[in-house]
Amino acid sequence: MGTSRASLFYFFFTVLINAPMDPAAKGNWIPDNNPETSFELMQYYIPATQGDVILWFDRNAVGSPWDVESIPYQISYQLAHREEVLTASLEEISQNTCVKFHPQTTELDYLFFTDGSGCASYLGKIGGKQPVYLSERCLKGNIVHELMHALGFHHEHMRQDRDDRITVLYENIIPEKIKNFDKIDGNILGLPYDTGSIMHYGEKFFSLNGNPTVVSKEGEPIGQRDGLSELDVKRVQLLYKCGEQTNTPAPVSAQSTTAPHLTTRHKVKHSHAPEWTKEHFPSKRNPFEMLVLFNLNMLLPRT
DSSP states (O other), rough: HHHHHHHHHHHHHHHHTTTTTOOOGGSSSOOOOOOHHHHHHSSSSSSSEEETEESOOSSSSHHHHHHHEEEEEEEOOOGGGGGGHHHHHHHHHHSSOOOEEESSOOSSSSEEEEOEEEEEEEBOOHHHHHEEEEEETTHHHHHHHHHHHHTTBBOGGGSTHHHHHTEEGGBBGGGGGGGGGOOOOSSOTTTTTTOOTTOOOTTTBBBBSSSSEETTTTTTOOOOSSSSSSSHHHHHHTTTTTTOSSSOOOOOOOOOEEEEEEEOBBBOOOOOOOOOOOOOOSSSOOHHHHHHOOOGGGGOOOO
């Protein structure tokens, strides 16, 4: 009974987040043709989203990490033709950090790559069949970005210390999406702000009028989706307690303007990710049960 109910909730939720929103509800905004923002802009109104991040109740800078040596994944039949780019995206992380991935067999907790109207992922491990939504427009860099969300990493521009490096231009942001530019508390792992992070918003994300919504104070490029920056790699190493590196990357200054595509490989000295201090859901098998019981309006379209 529990399994069938979980399946029903999952089906219902998936149908809703993939259904197009009434154009009249979108307001006066200029589409930016960005797959990471289109997931939210083209959906029914779901309060618990921030761009491409599907949130539950945690607004910390780091979500629940995975506590396994290798993260299982499954590719839906809708994305079977994209296996090559999905594999390359997984390798971008596995070849640069100690976090590994493998095809799911009997594991109950795993990532499920499935079709969506944009690119979107949950923040950190939620348990059970955890969807990562990808449209045809989600390229390798976008997929790596979503994988970093799934590993537990939030957007860089939401850090408390961002004001030293960027300016948020609220007058250019779609009013309903200003929440996506809020600052959040949490552990930044002792690393400096990184304008070159693959987790940083681009200049015109959620623009109301086609003008920039976020700009670097030093004129640095932001929003790259070429690959992990050196600081991105260090974040994963710290959160997942990666072992000694075989090759140490060159130090990255806090003023770095680039985010090189890294090929450095690291030894895997596995140490389980730190234990999370609170349980987000009553059942790992059915996180959607918590969704329905505690926040039913997340499943309802805006009227």
